[in-house]
Amino acid sequence: MRVAFYSHEASAIAWARRLHDEGCDVLVYNEAQHAKKIGSGIVHLSPSKDTWLKWGLSDATTIFFFDDSSNDAGAELAERLRRAGRRVIGAGKFMHRLEKDRAFGEQLARSVGILCPPTKEFSDISSVVAFLKTNPRQEFGDGGWAWKPNKSLGCSSTFVSKGNDDMLEFLSYAQRMWGNSVSCIIQERIPGVALSTGRWFNGKSFVGPYEGTIEEKKAWDGDKGPATGCSLCLVWFYKGTPRVAEACKFAQLEALFRKNNAPPGLYDINAIVDKRGAWFLEWTPRLGIDSELNSQRGIRSLSQFLDNLESGKDVSALFNDRRCYTSVRVSVPPYPCDEEGVKDLKSALKVPVLGADGLWDKHFVMSGIALEKHGLEVVDPCGIVGVALADGTSLPGMCKRIYEYLKDGLRIANVQYRTDAYDIIKKDLVDMAKNGWTSTPVLRIV
Secondary structure, X not given: OEEEEEEOOOXXXXXXXXXXXXXXXXXXXXXXXXXXXXXXXXXXXXXXXXXXXXXXXXXXXXXXXXXXXXXXXXXXXXXXXXXXXXXXXXXXXXXXHHHHOHHHHHHHHHHOOOOOOOEEEEOOHHHHHHHHHHOOOOOOOOOOEEEEEOXXXXXXXXXEOOOHHHHHHHHHHHHHHXXXXXXXEEEEOOOOEEEEEEEEEOXXXXXXXXXXXXXXXXXXXXXXEEEEEEEEEEEEEOOOOOHHHHHOOHHHHHHHHHHXXXXXXXEEEEEEEEOOEEEEEEEEOOOOOOHHHHHHHHEOOHXXXXXXXXXXXXXXXXXXXXXXXXXXXXXXXXXXXXXXXXXXXXXXXXXXXXXXXXXXXXXXXEOOEEEEOOEEEEOOOOOEEEEEEEEEXXXXXXXXXXXXXXXXXXXXXXXXXXXXXHHHHHHHHHHHHHOOOOOOOOOEOO
């Protein structure tokens, strides 16, 4: 089997390496300049998009896998390939719009009856400021607001406030940082637990088990520091159809997805769950950052999975729903930063990585490394190394193994990671249960 990976920031390097180990012929193209060296020596990298495309088109059976539907160039290329009859997973016109056009994404959710917090769309930041100064009262929220731009400005661009005053203060900063002409939305902040619910779509229907994810975005212990894509997470597969999937109307969405010619891929709904229901926040129709580094461990054969998915077949038998998957992000300075923060760096970090006991299948799952002359090195100038991961049925047991490995196994100068995974995940799970939302019966949290 041949798989051509198109990645913006090398998010799928671990997936590519696993496919290589399963005997697949794999070629990866990393689009972002700062990600060009990631995966070197570990998987075959293409020096250019043209070379990558020529390689993929040379065989009609090639699966073109795109790990980031929010990337403009990738989404456009995926759409062209699919219209030409090529095998494509993970990106396209519909997926791109679903994530990038927040008003469209929310409208789709509302059209099937998903509960949505009051949301306002604005063409610029000054209009948001004027609205907040004249409309301080809320219908459902607790007085706080969530601000989200309609274009990618980095992980730290979204902001959740405690009230009007700190939102207005942030918007003043946003105007200085990105200018006034930023199309955006604001939502009433709903207190509760952030719970993501996803399922794979094969181009015809949703297949496989529903996937649940709890993740924390703040960089440091106690939810301090800037927002990141993910700092720690727990992933599980549900048995049957959970209450949250019913609340998120996946059954009703299926016909809409077919109508919109939705490409095969993972479609995730990020929601806040409380006693009143599951409140839609946004779509993540793409390979998750750390959550899918977790979930791929629960797929028995990744090559068979991708082949079945693109062919419109079921994939349920390939999932292990008897275990859960927990990870903690591992990094080095200058993390936390994003692509904008390192765009002027001319070279990779080249920090040695010692004690890596696996590249996708053991305690360490890679993200930002390469195999250089003297061994594994961190080459992502953003400072992302990978995740420390454990699977099992006991949350304290998984967290214990992760931190034992980080303490005694993995050795990286100036390594950094959160140390409160158990406490913060346990709290979310307990709060979910109090409000009638369950995760999976196989998981013990104490």
